[in-house]
Amino acid sequence: MANYIGIDIGGMSIKAGIVDENGKILCKDTIVPRVKEGQDAIAKDMFDLCENVLAKAGMKKEDIAGVGFGSPGTVDTERGLITFAANLGFNKFYLLKEFGKYWKVKAAVGNDANCAALGETKFGSGQNKQNTFFVTLGTGVGTGFIVDGKILTGHKGGGSEGGHICIRMNGEKCSCGERGCWEAYASATALIKQTEIALQKNPDSIMKECLENGKVTGRTAFEGARRGDKTALKVVNTYAKYVATGIVLLVNVFRPEVIMIGGGVSNAGDILLSRIKKYVSRHCFGNAKINPVPQIEIAKLGNDAGIIGAASLVME
Amino acid sequence: MANYIGIDIGGMSIKAGIVDENGKILCKDTIVPRVKEGQDAIAKDMFDLCENVLAKAGMKKEDIAGVGFGSPGTVDTERGLITFAANLGFNKFYLLKEFGKYWKVKAAVGNDANCAALGETKFGSGQNKQNTFFVTLGTGVGTGFIVDGKILTGHKGGGSEGGHICIRMNGEKCSCGERGCWEAYASATALIKQTEIALQKNPDSIMKECLENGKVTGRTAFEGARRGDKTALKVVNTYAKYVATGIVLLVNVFRPEVIMIGGGVSNAGDILLSRIKKYVSRHCFGNAKINPVPQIEIAKLGNDAGIIGAASLVME
Numbered sequence: 001m002a003n004y005i006g007i008d009i010g011g012m013s014i015k016a017g018i019v020d021e022n023g024k025i026l027c028k029d030t031i032v033p034r035v036k037e038g039q040d041a042i043a044k045d046m047f048d049l050c051e052n053v054l055a056k057a058g059m060k061k062e063d064i065a066g067v068g069f070g071s072p073g074t075v076d077t078e079r080g081l082i083t084f085a086a087n088l089g090f091n092k093f094y095l096l097k098e099f100g101k102y103w104k105v106k107a108a109v110g111n112d113a114n115c116a117a118l119g120e121t122k123f124g125s126g127q128n129k130q131n132t133f134f135v136t137l138g139t140g141v142g143t144g145f146i147v148d149g150k151i152l153t154g155h156k157g158g159g160s161e162g163g164h165i166c167i168r169m170n171g172e173k174c175s176c177g178e179r180g181c182w183e184a185y186a187s188a189t190a191l192i193k194q195t196e197i198a199l200q201k202n203p204d205s206i207m208k209e210c211l212e213n214g215k216v217t218g219r220t221a222f223e224g225a226r227r228g229d230k231t232a233l234k235v236v237n238t239y240a241k242y243v244a245t246g247i248v249l250l251v252n253v254f255r256p257e258v259i260m261i262g263g264g265v266s267n268a269g270d271i272l273l274s275r276i277k278k279y280v281s282r283h284c285f286g287n288a289k290i291n292p293v294p295q296i297e298i299a300k301l302g303n304d305a306g307i308i309g310a311a312s313l314v315m316e
Numbered sequence: 317m318a319n320y321i322g323i324d325i326g327g328m329s330i331k332a333g334i335v336d337e338n339g340k341i342l343c344k345d346t347i348v349p350r351v352k353e354g355q356d357a358i359a360k361d362m363f364d365l366c367e368n369v370l371a372k373a374g375m376k377k378e379d380i381a382g383v384g385f386g387s388p389g390t391v392d393t394e395r396g397l398i399t400f401a402a403n404l405g406f407n408k409f410y411l412l413k414e415f416g417k418y419w420k421v422k423a424a425v426g427n428d429a430n431c432a433a434l435g436e437t438k439f440g441s442g443q444n445k446q447n448t449f450f451v452t453l454g455t456g457v458g459t460g461f462i463v464d465g466k467i468l469t470g471h472k473g474g475g476s477e478g479g480h481i482c483i484r485m486n487g488e489k490c491s492c493g494e495r496g497c498w499e500a501y502a503s504a505t506a507l508i509k510q511t512e513i514a515l516q517k518n519p520d521s522i523m524k525e526c527l528e529n530g531k532v533t534g535r536t537a538f539e540g541a542r543r544g545d546k547t548a549l550k551v552v553n554t555y556a557k558y559v560a561t562g563i564v565l566l567v568n569v570f571r572p573e574v575i576m577i578g579g580g581v582s583n584a585g586d587i588l589l590s591r592i593k594k595y596v597s598r599h600c601f602g603n604a605k606i607n608p609v610p611q612i613e614i615a616k617l618g619n620d621a622g623i624i625g626a627a628s629l630v631m632e
Binding site: 150168255257 | 487
């Protein structure tokens, strides 16, 4: 059985895992990247991490059929180039060229959300499907689209910025500088803001008992809603509609078989998922007999999606 | 040099053309489909049309390397099936199976907007590009996406309904029953409505001299704007922003190299195109140094895009 290394690059930690051809992680290791010391130092950290995880697993380089990297930011997969990734200070970082000096093995690099989409499609909730997309509801809203079994990257990796689809012209200000982006309505950040506003207007809401260290989180509204609080239910209903509006838009364009929802907010589970499903099935374009409404699932791979997805890049 | 037949199926007329491998139409013919007599009659009409165009060109079946069909509605390309096309009364019409009984030649069927996108990409304003999309501004708004050189169809042909991306939640009512669809802002139908409202509010606008048979058309506002009328300029500016908002959204998802704009409204030319270009270059996600802003062009193939696009389906 062939084994691969998947490397999930983040600003706080870089994780590596040895992944078998069934998407199972055999061994994991992690390292804190020396972000302040620049991209050459981070590259060195990543290559050291490969050695570490191999040693930990009792394996040698010869036991590995390929190495895949998932990075935040804009990634030009064809050139093996991380064009830009703010959190890591990457600026035109030719990762695969550097890696090739260190280890001559099949290698690939992709954007992290795209890798997660691929990993979820190969080994998670989108298994055996050719057309899927992945939405991550976290600090921002990330997307990855699988079209006919392949990642959609756009020209030079500039596409797949699904958080920045405009769902309301002249709407809420987004962190990107534009107005009305899906991310400004459907991210955890937006949900927290929506919850805070509702709580200010309704100070008697049960939600005040659901704070964590005195603060609203992405869980507050769901917890209140589970306890039957009307204000919380209203927040959850509206938020679910925001998430679903972007999903409907993307369904009309891509018409996937499965949509996979990940990120911190997806831990809310069925209270969110059931509302999204209802809205999507009612509002997608066309008659469901002609155009099947996609399945919608919570992503299964959780925190391992990054490693498994990166490894998937180099699997045949 | 190989020759192909492209068949552009419409409710009012079915057009066929013999197309060479450079996308040049050598000979054309047309027929009025017997829509009321059902899909078998229409199939017969199409097959007769093939004979007619061959005879007109002095060619035989053996001179043709493939036949492609472009149809409105939902087309399941894998099954050679037109799932549904209201204007033609097609309902689960297995076109390629029927066609195979009549002529054993390489054949394919696709959605007409997708065919136009492919034709424009192979032989029109998107030449030599792998990632493009085509937008047609007519009675509705149609889209076709080319991803890595291939048409994006979605599962069972249910995707690519780009006219029905929601750009304004709770916005204008769309013909599809939903609210806020791009089509409700950017179609010729929407432009006419926007022009009529502006003219009612500003009865002294020069636009009143630009009516055709006493009626506002998709040309009225552009004509008024060219003559320097302030009300008309405002209509044009707002309309261009609506068109551009949908384009920016789709650029953020697909990041193509070229966007091709067709349909009746695109005849307005530079007065519209220049405004769209300006808005898109300012509002696309990310820094233009990292993510190049796509070229935006008026489609070149005009009314022939359907025939050439359909023929392109069967070219290698």
